[in-house]
Amino acid sequence: MAIADSDYKFIAIDVGSPERFSDGSIFNPSVVAKKMMEDTLHIPSPAVLSPIEDPMPFVFVGGEAFPLFENLMRPYPKRSVTDNDEKKVFNYRLSRARQTVECSFSILASRFRIFRAPFEIKVNSVISVVKAACVLHNYLRNSVAEMSEEMNEEEMPKDQLRPLLQSNFTRSSQKALTIRQNFTTYFNTT
Template sequence: MMYTYLLNLLDSESDSDFVDEEIAYTTIFRRKLPKSDYLKKRKTHGEFVLQKELSEEKYKNYYRVTRAQFAEIHGFIKEDIEAEGCNASKPIGTEEKLAVFLRYIASGNCFKSMGYSYRMSDRTVSNIVNEVAGAIWKRMQPLCMPQGTAEHWTSIAHGFEERWQFPHCIGAIDGKHALIKKPSLSGSSFFNYKKIFSIVLMAIVDYKFITIDVGSMGRFSDGNIFGSSVLAKKLKNNTLNIPPASLIPIIDDPMPYVFVGDEAFPLCENLMRPYPKRSVMDNYENKVLNYRLSRARQTVECSFGILASRFRVFRSPFECKLDSVVKV
């Protein structure tokens, strides 16, 4: 009855006030759809409520963090994900938002599947993932930054020498392709040599992630991405506080501290790559160096493997927009 009345009101040729027409349009086209009974039970039957029954071991397996770590992360980002100005009768709390995000990166489920579990719409899950990822990077990234001192790099080099017998190594560098769905109007910009669409996460690790560069198009090689990265500029300008070259046993000339990478990276003073295959066929010393370098460089491969194993979102194509993928 109301719908018919409003349509007749709009079609009438009377000198009705423009405000009445605006109210009619608002009533017809902007009225909210009634909330389903399924979504209304989020506070009592949603997955966030049911996970409280999990044991500590299952909780860690479910979210990939312990309850203590969950509380620590929540304390850092709580102010950035507050539901200010929300008029809903049952707003989504900050702990529930963090739980949705952690479960998303731990499981790699799609937003619609997450919405069914947590009794939310898929758009709500998407907004939560984007919001929480940005808050975590903003608040926690400064806390995880390396000290940037010569002593810091020296301690890393000591670990590589002790574990992999590669002296003066201060990190292993490589790139990982994160699968994405083809962005609209992007052509082949994100189409890589593996015949998939991706963006590149480039990282330097010593089993911990020391520094990352993320967001480059998948069609670029690791060498091209490195050449245009902030890290390459800092290496060139000597602003990383890397210790000066020093002596190591048996060798008389001072040796610089280096990052190690594969054949895709350029050879420079603080970045070492293996000898090409033609140089190791009949040269035992070159073959030994390549072997030791490969052992040291496997730390970055293992770190990417641990990352994808712990957070399964890296094993399937991201559904988010590119900006959200970079944040995640």
């Protein structure tokens, strides 16, 4: 499980959980979940998204197995989306945002072909290999970005260069539901 940024770099990873566990079961005891609970992730302050007047929090996006929290959005359940176009749009936009982390894993697997076949080493070694590959992946992403900035720096003006949660993991808070509804409204009006 991982958190990735818009440049396909890994911000946080959780390696070594048994495959039979769901994403939600892996997330709940994770360091990231604990830091969300303690509000120590240093997430940026909420910002206004017009036309919504209330400031909206920065959020992580997850799949259906994740809990819904103020800083963690998950899709609407399938049963509530069937006849609701606004919820379908929200789920589609959330799915598009989740593709960033999926693309990060695809880039990692393409770059390091060791991930294309089953590992034939001890489990502890697999964990170390995955962590090392993620660090190297981020390093290479930074190197590529720096090289492309150096190449484009002369062509572009300088000003155009690339410049959490409720303590209950079983029920979504009313505030989290309101935030998801506000994002639904935003996605359907922009």
